Amino acid sequence: MRFIRTTAPLRVVRAAVLTTILTAGLLAGGGVSHAASAVSEISDPGQFKLTKKYDFADQVEKLKANSRLTPVKDPLSALAGTGHTGKNGLCYPTPFHPGIGAEGYCWNNQDDSTGGPESWTPQGFAVKVDDPRWQAVTWHASEAEGAERFARITFVDRSSATPRFNHALLVLPDKVSTFRADGMHADSVVWKGDRITIGTGRRLLTYDINDLMKVQALDGTVGIWEDQTSSAHYHNYILPPRTEHTTTPLSGDRCTAVTGTSACLTSLSYDSTGGGSLVSSEYVKDGPGGRIIRWPYSLGDTVGESKQATAAWTSPIHSQQGAVFAEGNLFVSGSCPESFDNSADHGTGIDSCIHKAVPGESPHVLTAAPDMTQNLAYDPVGKRVWGINERYKADEPRRVVFSIKTTPTPITTVRFKNIGSDKCLMQYGGSLNSGANAVQWSCNGKSPQNWYWDGQKIRNFSSNLCLTVSGASKSNGAQITQWTCNGSTAQNWTLRKNQAGGGAHIVNANSNLCLTSNSGSADNGANIVQWACNPQEIKHSWNGG
Known part of the structure; x- marks a missing residue:
């Protein structure tokens, strides 16, 4: 007869009878992640490089000067309190550890239930480093064979309990003063000041929020047309990049997770320690070994210039989706150990947990998380880890944006x-x-x-x-x-x-x-x-x- 304690100090409630204590290193129903392997340092992080491939500044300025587009002055003031209305609170069932203090919000009904071919799926998530009132989410659309692909960014205003948000189509400027959709996967995002950084596969793109532009027509086309109208696939706004860097040689076309020097940018987060840096992680389907890499926040200015990573680790977390450093710890979203049973009711078969570790040590499960949890971010003001999941099921939505405490409150459990x-x-x-x-x-x-x-x-x-x-x-x-x-x-x-x-x-x-x-x-x-x-x-x- 026993009670089972969680991995970290949890809220103490009235003790259940007929109990004994389990080792404190275990979470109720879980334990150390998949194996006792540590988050292992890679001895030569300088082998990983980000090389500047494109500079789009001149083309962006030409777009902003085009009379068919309207640059948005003071974008955050213009977006504040406008756009779509979400839902306050975690409006769907979630498997969080009860002591983790989970909070959050949901999208509107349309964005809750989009998914599958030719629909929108959230991927990256960022809390604005210098103003946590604002958050950014990246999405991709259409993986149907032969269908056009799109990516967008969502600016979320969290100044009130009910979120308000606006979508902007992510585009690439063309040399003929128009633009086209950037059909990337939009894996990850970081937002600091006016700069927004998006990772997708081997590509790292930087944007300036002041380049946000409004189009004229709300239809399914993308670009500026002979009839002198502009449109952006049912979006009011477009956002083009200023620069593009790549983790591969300029002539390369693919990143490779786990092996080689061409890292994949599956997730991005901002680490404020040591003057500030970008942290990326790699996804490995059903397995461990994805790299976690720290990069300089300031990137090369000249096309062909490279910046080396400053630190790197190999992660034992299976199906790693996101990683963020906070309060001296590393938080990683990925699949759960076998002792967690979170997929039985959800129908996806893709359960998620958030793991906590210190580099050089073995991680442990902090909490179960919503199915298919993606990127993580840290709010240094609220001292909470934020995340997002992509889970799509039209008849039973479970898509949420959530935040949790970094250390749960003690709870005593009984079977x-x-x-x-x-x-x-x-x-x-x-x-x-x-x-x-x-x-x-x-x-x-x-x-x-x-x-x-x-x-x-x-x-x-x-x-x-x-x-x-x-x-x-x-x-x-x-x-x-x-x-x-x-x-x-x-x-x-x-x-x-x-x-x-x-x-x-x-x-x-x-x-x-x-x-x-x-x-x-x-x-x-x-x-x-x-x-x-x-x-x-x-x-x-x-x-x-």
């Missing part, structure tokens, strides 16, 4: 094992949704089988929802579910010790009935119901597992 069936209490399928039935299943140590006491409420560690008698019923056989915690007495429970088999009854305060498996079943998946308490029945008794 309830039925003495009659020798199986553990959990929600069906590890669901994060309100209304999911409570069932029993072979004890496996995974997150959905962890619960914690919050006063008289019993919350699931994975979903953070409350164990509830359906419909506040007082009848024998009523189904037990998980539900949003709402203060109902149908969500209040007490323990009566010294029952059959040496266990305890879990008694609902509203009905005064006991948790038990339906009909005393010993089968996996048997529903958990309430029934009149019988001190002689071991199927009514529970231990910690």
